[in-house]
Amino acid sequence: MSNEVRVRFAPSPTGKVHIGNIRAAIYNWLFARHTGGRFLLRVEDTDLERSTPEAIRVLFECMEWLGLDWDEEVFYQTKNVKRHLEVVDRLLASGHAYKVEKTSRDGKTGVVTMFRMPKEGTIEFDDIVKGHMAKKAEDIQDFAIVRSDGSPIFHIANVVDDIDQRVTHIIRGDDHVENTFKHICIFRALGAPVPKYGHLSMIVNQQGKPYSKRDGAAFVGEYREQGYLPEALFNYLLLLGWNPGDDREVLTREEMIELFELEKVHVTAAMFDPKKLAWMNGEYIKRMPKDVFRKEVQSRCAESAGHSDDWWDYLCDQLQVRTKFLNDIPAACRCFLSDDYEFDEKAVAKRLAKDGVKATLLDLVRRFEAVADADWTAPTLEELVKGLSQGNGMGPWVHPIRVAVSGRGEGIGLFEMLQLLGKAKTVARLRAAAEKYCP
RNA sequence: GGCCCCAUCGUCUAUCGGCUAGGACACGAGCUUUUCAUGCUUGGUAGAGGAGUUCGACUCUCCUUGGGGCUGCCA
Numbered sequence: 040m041s042n043e044v045r046v047r048f049a050p051s052p053t054g055k056v057h058i059g060n061i062r063a064a065i066y067n068w069l070f071a072r073h074t075g076g077r078f079l080l081r082v083e084d085t086d087l088e089r090s091t092p093e094a095i096r097v098l099f100e101c102m103e104w105l106g107l108d109w110d111e112e113v114f115y116q117t118k119n120v121k122r123h124l125e126v127v128d129r130l131l132a133s134g135h136a137y138k139v140e141k142t143s144r145d146g147k148t149g150v151v152t153m154f155r156m157p158k159e160g161t162i163e164f165d166d167i168v169k170g171h172m173a174k175k176a177e178d179i180q181d182f183a184i185v186r187s188d189g190s191p192i193f194h195i196a197n198v199v200d201d202i203d204q205r206v207t208h209i210i211r212g213d214d215h216v217e218n219t220f221k222h223i224c225i226f227r228a229l230g231a232p233v234p235k236y237g238h239l240s241m242i243v244n245q246q247g248k249p250y251s252k253r254d255g256a257a258f259v260g261e262y263r264e265q266g267y268l269p270e271a272l273f274n275y276l277l278l279l280g281w282n283p284g285d286d287r288e289v290l291t292r293e294e295m296i297e298l299f300e301l302e303k304v305h306v307t308a309a310m311f312d313p314k315k316l317a318w319m320n321g322e323y324i325k326r327m328p329k330d331v332f333r334k335e336v337q338s339r340c341a342e343s344a345g346h347s348d349d350w351w352d353y354l355c356d357q358l359q360v361r362t363k364f365l366n367d368i369p370a371a372c373r374c375f376l377s378d379d380y381e382f383d384e385k386a387v388a389k390r391l392a393k394d395g396v397k398a399t400l401l402d403l404v405r406r407f408e409a410v411a412d413a414d415w416t417a418p419t420l421e422e423l424v425k426g427l428s429q430g431n432g433m434g435p436w437v438h439p440i441r442v443a444v445s446g447r448g449e450g451i452g453l454f455e456m457l458q459l460l461g462k463a464k465t466v467a468r469l470r471a472a473a474e475k476y477c478p
Numbered sequence: 479g480g481c482c483c484c485a486u487c488g489u490c491u492a493u494c495g496g497c498u499a500g501g502a503c504a505c506g507a508g509c510u511u512u513u514c515a516u517g518c519u520u521g522g523u524a525g526a527g528g529a530g531u532u533c534g535a536c537u538c539u540c541c542u543u544g545g546g547g548c549u550g551c552c553a
Contacts (some may be wrong), residue, residue: 169483192551279490306483309489424512448513451513
């Protein structure tokens with residue numbers, strides 16, 4: 040019981056959570072689930088000037104979206120201030136801390152409490168991902184733990200909370216390695232057991248630079264808005280710095296939990312590749328249960344009434360395999376649900392605005408009109424057009440029809456499209472487009 | 479500047495001294511005798527540089543170079 044793993048994700052709510060933060064959460068969560076331990080959430084809101092309730096709300100939202108559930112009540116760092124200061128008094132009494140008048144960067148002068156670093160010896164720890172780490176104590180300066188206004192600073196708050204929450208493994212970003220040497224000294228000064236550490240490398244942008252707050256696309260919420268599936272983002276982020284040891288890439292949550300090992304996490308920084316994420320997203324969409332996909336489609340299409348279940352099943356079947364982003368769905372469905380669909384200029388120029396196309400379309404109108412309503416099915420229509428092509432390829436017919444009835448150069452299979460539209464609409468659209476766009 | 483960390487295809491990675499260096503994304507070609515896709519087949523591209531250890535080094539050691547982190551009364 041006492042050696043139960045306890046990890047925490049401890050973001051500071053000073054901005055929207057970005058992919059680097061959330062990957063740390065993912066690794067912590069997976070580590071906890073893999074080991075049967077507990078995953079705690081701590082909001083490090085001691086930076087009163089920059090922390091916002093909005094950021095906290097966004098944090099919860101993103102974690103819930105990704106399925107990162109935490110095991111105990113959320114721990115707010117500001118609520119533990121009294122404890123932090125009690126501990127500082129102990130450090131003061133034991134000589135591990137001292138007060139001094141200092142002038143800060145922004146020019147204000149006041150008395151702060153400093154932690155006294157050992158002046159000799161080496162501070163060492165075995166990082167689960169980075170290996171053995173060592174640093175001479177003399178290379179680390181004393182550092183402030185209480186501000187002149189009496190509020191505790193990150194270093195002390197962080198360590199005290201980790202003690203209070205009985206955290207056994209600290210899995211966090213690479214940018215904290217230097218702090219670790221300091222924090223270890225605090226744990227020791229307090230006579231508290233030093234937890235195990237695992238420092239995660241950063242995720243860098245396509246320029247190879249660390250994501251800064253300015254990299255807009257790196258916010259978790261934006262992926263959600265862009266139609267990414269949480270499972271896909273989760274899976275992709277997991278793969279940025281870890282792999283199951285074989286060639287599998289798309290993993291179920293269960294497999295992830297079973298296979299995740301902190302020891303196998305990479306030391307090197309990984310570059311974020313939106314293309315691979317997009318591919319991953321497509322993979323997850325393809326694997327969605329049909330009814331789930333259908334609900335996604337219908338919820339994204341306002342004019343969803345007036346069609347049978349079979350009609351929807353057929354459309355969704357066609358759609359699912361070619362959907363990369365959920366957000367592409369409305370545009371892809373538009374021509375089926377409304378006669379007010381847009382014509383893509385390029386597609387029109389390439390497929391309709393050419394000599395001879397008008398005659399082709401009007402000829403098709405006559406032939407389609409002759410098809411019995413009961414025969415208006417994809418196979419029959421395909422047979423009909425194939426007959427026209429006489430084995431020379433259906434391009435000259437297929438492309439103009441597609442653009443005429445859908446306004447776009449891409450979409451689901453053409454004959455399936457015509458079947459879904461029905462004879463009346465197909466014929467009317469063919470005729471209208473021929474008049475409007477063909478020379 | 480000081481201290482710490484890192485280095486395999488364009489990208490994510492496999493390799494834990496034996497490698498004709500494997501996979502995935504992306505890209506190119508082809509097939510699925512219709513488009514957009516899917517699927518399948520296929521092609522090219524990698525071990526930063528230099529020493530050393532070793533029968534043998536991508537794997538171990540050192541140096542150089544390059545990248546990153548930290549060096550706050552931010553976290």
